[in-house]
Amino acid sequence: MNFIFELDKRNYIKRRESFDLEYKQSFQGGDNLIKYAKSLVGMANNKGGQIIFGIQDSPHTPIGISTKKWIEIDPRKIDRIIREYFSQEIEWSQQILEFDGKEFGQLAVFESENKPIICSKNKDNLLREGAIYYRYRAETKEIEFAELKNLLDKEKEKEKLMWMQHIQKIAQIGPNNVSLFDTYKGEISVGNGKILLDKSIVDKLNFIQKGKFVESEEEGLPTLRLVGDIEGLVDPSIVVESDKLYPLLAKDIKDRLNLNPHDLQCIIWKLEIKGDKRYHTEIRLGEKSNPIHKYSEALVPVINRLLKKGDFLRNCKSDYSKFQKEQQKLKKKK
Structure with missing residues (x-):
């Protein structure tokens, strides 16, 4: 998360304290x-x-x-x-x-x-x-009433969208190719069978997420780690390849939307597409190789819809230019 030290003539920070x-x-x-x-x-x-x-x-x-x-x-x-x-x-x-x-x-x-x-x-x-x-x-x-009501309404709406996304993924992958992990019952449904996890493991299960600290078992939450290849749980023949979920390169999106490379770069940066699993993934051919960025088909209509707003692309380019200048200033000071 970036913070820009922008000062006025008196060397006071221009940006005031706010909600963020x-x-x-x-x-x-x-x-x-x-x-x-x-x-x-x-x-x-x-x-x-x-x-x-x-x-x-x-x-x-x-x-x-x-x-x-x-x-x-x-x-x-x-x-x-x-x-x-x-x-x-x-x-x-x-x-x-x-x-x-x-x-x-x-x-x-x-x-x-x-x-x-x-x-x-x-x-x-x-x-x-x-x-x-x-x-x-x-x-x-x-929290006050107005903000609490707004927060709860958004959570309800998010749950609806999540259901829609799950249904869309199932439709994309195919119902026969979907395995479900029930963290409440500790069951992994694979085809017509089920794999059970011991309740003692499920009760202590803690998934590692980006930004979380993983500590030793003595000091922190126990963490279930799956190391190496897992065989026998899912038939490899029904695993969906990433190329099917993320078939597009940046060049493909650029050509479809009639954009130049810089314009597309500004848009992807502005929308924070990289890292968003709905639209983007990275593929590496080796440990030291640069990542290949792949995108889903769903990204094209999203960008196309935003481009119809007259000032969208202009704002993306302007904000990206400011960001680059600030980064250059920081590098020079270092």
Whole structure:
């Protein structure tokens, strides 16, 4: 998640605190970690966001932080706080940013895929059991009715879309080629048979997701790892090749939509297509080889529909150009 240090003539940061941005002058331990976790959860319940450390309170000027204290903090400590006090984990990251010869801390969090995240435990006057924390403009507090209703309505709509996507995938792959993993009963349905997982494994099952910390069994959540080739579960003859799900190269999309390579690059960047399993996958022919980017047929009508909006392509190109210039500035400063 990028943060741009854009200053005015007085060297004040132009961007103000908002629903996705919070400034802290310094990084502190103790109960402050709970406050940071609360802010991250509030942002995850909204659209995601970031906390930037090393910004003077008033006025907002970049002063930097002591990286020693920042480096010494164990990310697993914050992760444990989130697991202890909230109903589910969130996808977050910690890193150091550099600007004008100074270093800054960043805690960034993505929008949660499953909302709302609920506080599961009281903590002094900091957290209340059953509360849903939500990031408003420049503050994190318990969610109000309008935002809660909107959040729940969106979750209902997302569930409908998820059902539609599952049905579309089944139609694309073919009902006979689909195997289902029931994490509730611990059953993998393969054809007319079932493979059962022991309940003791299912109860402790924790999937590894991008952005999560994987700890040892003594310190963290137990993780089921499948290593190597799995034989005998699914007939290899019914496995759908990636070329069938993602048949298009960038050149194919460019030709179909009558775009030049740069225009398509700007659009794919703007829409954050790479990494979105609905539209994109990577194929590597070797460990050291560059990835080959493949795209699904579903991406073409999406881009085509957006191109009909007169300013869409122009905005994509403009935003991508600004992004590249900022990246070049950062490289020069390093």
